[in-house]
Amino acid sequence: xxxxxxxxxxxxxxxxxxxxxxxxxxxxxxxxxxxxxxxxxxxxxxxxxxxxxxxxxxxxxxxxxxxxxxxxxxxxxxxxxxxxxxxxxxxxxxxxxxxxxxxxxxxxxxxxxxxxxxxxxxxxxxxxxxxxxxxxxxxxxxxxxxxxxxxxxxxxxxxxxxxxxxxxxxxxxxxxxxxxxxxxxxxxxxxxxxxxxxxxxxxxxxxxxxxxxxxxxxxxxxxxxxxxxxxxxxxxxxxxxxxxxxxxxxxxxxxxxxxxxxxxxxxxxxxxxxxxxxxxxxxxxxxxxxxxxxxxxxxxxxxxxxxxxxxxxxxxxxxxxxxxxxxxxxxxxxxxxxxxxxxxxxxxxxxxxxxxxxxxxxxxxxxxxxxxxxxxxxxxxxxxxxxxxxxxxxxxxxxxxxxxxxxxxxxxxxxxxxxxxxxxxxxxxxxxxxxxxxxxxxxxxxxxxxxxxxxxxxxxxxxxxxxxxxxxxxxxxxxxxxxxxxxxxxxxxxxxxxxxxxxxxxxxxxxxxxxxxxxxxxxxxxxxxxxxxxxxxxxxxxxxxxxxxxxxxxxxxxxxxxx
Ligand SMILES: Cc1ncc(C[n+]2csc(CCOP(=O)(O)OP(=O)(O)O)c2C)c(N)n1
Numbered sequence: 001x002x003x004x005x006x007x008x009x010x011x012x013x014x015x016x017x018x019x020x021x022x023x024x025x026x027x028x029x030x031x032x033x034x035x036x037x038x039x040x041x042x043x044x045x046x047x048x049x050x051x052x053x054x055x056x057x058x059x060x061x062x063x064x065x066x067x068x069x070x071x072x073x074x075x076x077x078x079x080x081x082x083x084x085x086x087x088x089x090x091x092x093x094x095x096x097x098x099x100x101x102x103x104x105x106x107x108x109x110x111x112x113x114x115x116x117x118x119x120x121x122x123x124x125x126x127x128x129x130x131x132x133x134x135x136x137x138x139x140x141x142x143x144x145x146x147x148x149x150x151x152x153x154x155x156x157x158x159x160x161x162x163x164x165x166x167x168x169x170x171x172x173x174x175x176x177x178x179x180x181x182x183x184x185x186x187x188x189x190x191x192x193x194x195x196x197x198x199x200x201x202x203x204x205x206x207x208x209x210x211x212x213x214x215x216x217x218x219x220x221x222x223x224x225x226x227x228x229x230x231x232x233x234x235x236x237x238x239x240x241x242x243x244x245x246x247x248x249x250x251x252x253x254x255x256x257x258x259x260x261x262x263x264x265x266x267x268x269x270x271x272x273x274x275x276x277x278x279x280x281x282x283x284x285x286x287x288x289x290x291x292x293x294x295x296x297x298x299x300x301x302x303x304x305x306x307x308x309x310x311x312x313x314x315x316x317x318x319x320x321x322x323x324x325x326x327x328x329x330x331x332x333x334x335x336x337x338x339x340x341x342x343x344x345x346x347x348x349x350x351x352x353x354x355x356x357x358x359x360x361x362x363x364x365x366x367x368x369x370x371x372x373x374x375x376x377x378x379x380x381x382x383x384x385x386x387x388x389x390x391x392x393x394x395x396x397x398x399x400x401x402x403x404x405x406x407x408x409x410x411x412x413x414x415x416x417x418x419x420x421x422x423x424x425x426x427x428x429x430x431x432x433x434x435x436x437x438x439x440x441x442x443x444x445x446x447x448x449x450x451x452x453x454x455x456x457x458x459x460x461x462x463x464x465x466x467x468x469x470x471x472x473x474x475x476x477x478x479x480x481x482x483x484x485x486x487x488x489x490x491x492x493x494x495x496x497x498x499x500x501x502x503x504x505x506x507x508x509x510x511x512x513x514x515x516x517x518x519x520x521x522x523x524x525x526x527x528x529x530x531x532x533x534x535x536x537x538x539x540x541x542x543x544x545x546x547x548x549x550x551x552x553x554x555x556x557x558x559x560x561x562x563x
Contacts, residue, residue, distance in 0.1 A: 005133045005164040006035035006367045009097070012140040015172050018068050020044060020059065020432055022052040026072020028099025028112065031164040031454040044432060044461055047453040049076050051425035053083020054451070056094045058429030060087075062387055062409050066147050067429060073101055074112030077158070078119065082419055087122040089416025090238060091215060093152035095143050100160040103131060117158050125153030133166040140175055145176040150183030151302040152215060183301060187318030187326060195273070195297040195314045195493065196330040200337035202271040202295075204348040205231045208254065211238030211415070212276015212300060212320045214408040219243065221324035226534040228331060230345060232352050234262035236277050237396075238415040239383075241405035246384075251356065255283040257397040257553045260359035263491060263549070263557040265352050266291050275299045277322040279309040280416070289556035299323045361401050362563055369518050371395070371470040375402040377521050378440060378468065381529065386438040387412065389427035391447030392420045393477035395470045397547040399442045415556070421450025424467060428454060431463040438466070438529055445471040445495060455508035458534035466528050467536045469501060472543040480546045484561075488511075501538040510534040 003011065009032055013021070020042040025033050036043055046052045047070045056067030071080055077098040087094050101110040106129075117129045126146045128139045137161075143155040199205050213222055219242050226233050226249055233243045234254040243250055252259035254266055263285075266272065272294045277283070279298075284290040290310060298305075298312040299320055306315040316323055331338060365373040375398050378386070384404050389412040392394040394412055405411050412430055414422040427441040441448075448469055458465050470476075478493040505512030511533045513524045521539070528535045549560035 001164070002167040003170040004031065004035075004167050005130070005136050006031035007160065008133070008168070008170050009140070009159070009364050010039045010041065010163065011170060012033045012041070012137055012172055012187040013068065016066070017146045020067070021068050021070055022046055022055040022429065023070040024049050024052055024072065024076060026076050026099060026112070028073035028101060028161045029070060029164070031161065032070065032097075032099070032159070042432070044457065046425065046457050048451065049079035050083050050421065051428070051451050051454045053080045053094065053096060054422050054425035055429035055432070056096070057083065057087045057092045058389060058412050058426030059433045060092050060094055060429075060432040061426070063433040064409065066144055067092070068097070070097045071099070072112070073099040074114045077116035078114050081119060081123070084120055084156065084420055086414050086417045086419045087154040088123045088125070089136070090207070090414065091152050092154065092213060093147040094154045095147050096156045097156060098156060098158050099159045099164070100129065102162040102312070103160045104162075106160065108155045116156065120156050121493050123154070125154050127156040127158070129158045130160065130163050130474050133163050133168045136163070137170060142174045142178055146178060146181065150181070159549065176554075184303070184317045185301070185319040185322055187299065187316040187323035189326065190313055191316045192323060192330055193327050193334065195316060196327055196334055197337045198271055198295055198297065198314060199273065200334065200341055201230060201346045204268060204270040205229070205345070206265045206269040206272055207231050207233040208266065208272050208274040208277055209233060209242050210236045210275065210277025213239055213242035216276065216301070216320040216440070217408070218276070218321035218324050220409045221253040221321050221328065225324050225328050225331070228328060230342065230349060231273070231347070232265055234258070234265060236283050236415070237400050237413065239277065240400060241408045241410040244406045245404040246406060251352070252361065253400050255557070256285070257401065257547050257549065258557070259361055260549060260560065260562065261352060261355040263551070263560055264355050267556070267558045269294045271295050271297065273297045273299070275324070277400070278305045281309070284310060285551045286555055287555040290446055319548060332455045343480045359562065364563070365547070369516070369521070369540060370543040371398050371472070371545055372402045373518060374468065374539050374541065375399055375442065376520055377525060378442070379403045381440055381522065381525055382440070386440050387430050387434060389413065389430060389439065389441040391423040391441065391443045392418045393444045393447060393475065394480065394545075394547050395444040395447070395476070398470070420447035424448060424465070425449050425454050428458055428463055432461075440466045440468060443467050443469045445469055445473065445498060446474060449499070452504070455505065455534060457511050459509040463534060465533050465534050468525075469536060469538050470541050471498070471501070471538050472541050472545070473498060474543060477547070483546070501536050505536040510536065512536045512538065515539040
């Protein structure tokens, strides 16, 4: 029996195991919404298409599955661009379906026509325009395959309305072959041996771990290798949770707001093993002075990441988990290369633990309500187990510093693009993936206003996401830079009109609480975390607080300013 393009869409999604669609409708996707009417795929209607993409992204980051969304043509499609670029920068597997005008109108400036394939070409891993319904099934199969394999990323499929109505025989392909696309999963064994010999001869090794550890589910292997070789571990923002934050070998986050120990360890190391990280500028500081004495081993599934920003001595292209397994095996086999290794490391390990002990992360307690304190309390009250989304700015950096992430897929944050407005819709996606878990968005008062309309989505679908607003009355991270580097000239960073967030929550049918003093923090958070409803906790924090350490733009990691 023949099916139309819309029915093929629904059948294909089911065969891909898709259980949830984050969506916003419009004229160009009416055949598709009609086909969805009788399907059991859960349809989460958001209130803005940007949020549909962030929600699919949050769903994907926390579950490891491909997140999927559907939007209409023109403005629906263009509204997805920030979400797509966010997922692209952080290598998140999502498939975005957009409606398009009828094929005979494409290129005519038709009503609600936008060249979304052209617009998203630089920020998708791949994208398609389905010109013929006969191509639909193959394209969907390919899109899911491309999104989830190799270095994952967003794929967009643009479906003209007439294609969604046209009929054809439906047969979902069993196999995929995409010309020129063959990710390398197994690292070169010669390179792995070379890397391990380098580590065996080192005196000051350090592991530099990134989001690739989480993407490739390599946490267990990372822990095994790190413990076997007693190597201290520093993580990027994206890598947090990939190595337990409470492990004695963990140095914390590295980079612009990294810990003293992590940045000093990198600066002074003689061998850096970077795994699933891409050496972005927020992580390395001034490139010329990054780890001047170190030989660098770089494991990444994406060959174009290697030696892109930092010169690498031992490149290894492969999946982090596979490569780590081989590394562990190599250490066991190459006993000679590791003779005397533990004694050689003694001095370094003492040095690193001195840095850790003498320069811990901290903040001044002076009777005012400090944002760092709020995050410490969230961590303590949830026993470190909640899924934590963040917005962007100081709230994000304090969360990275003061919440102890103990497992992978626990932090949901826009690292690469730094998208304000990401956290709340991403938290909604995470809550859909894990309905029983406590999901908290730690937000700034600026960022939360970028997608606040999603309170309606949370209420409609009974998603009890908690938003803790660190309300400092300003765009805090911008203000901090103005304070430190622009002579306190606070231009356009004050939010002089602030909504009453409690009333706003209530207006949407959610719950709102306010906190003004340190003494109320525990009581209100406990109430919020157990009320089973979407909730805003508006916490009035000290507006002058800064994020420290900070490496000024263009400076070397060792030139951090401390608190
Ligand atoms: C969409 C978007 N616009 C602008 C910025 C630039 N930016 C980075 S942090 C920041 C301030 C964020 O303020 P807020 O959400 O209140 O968080 P805080 O820093 O106070 O914690 C701004 C404007 C951004 N990252 N994203």
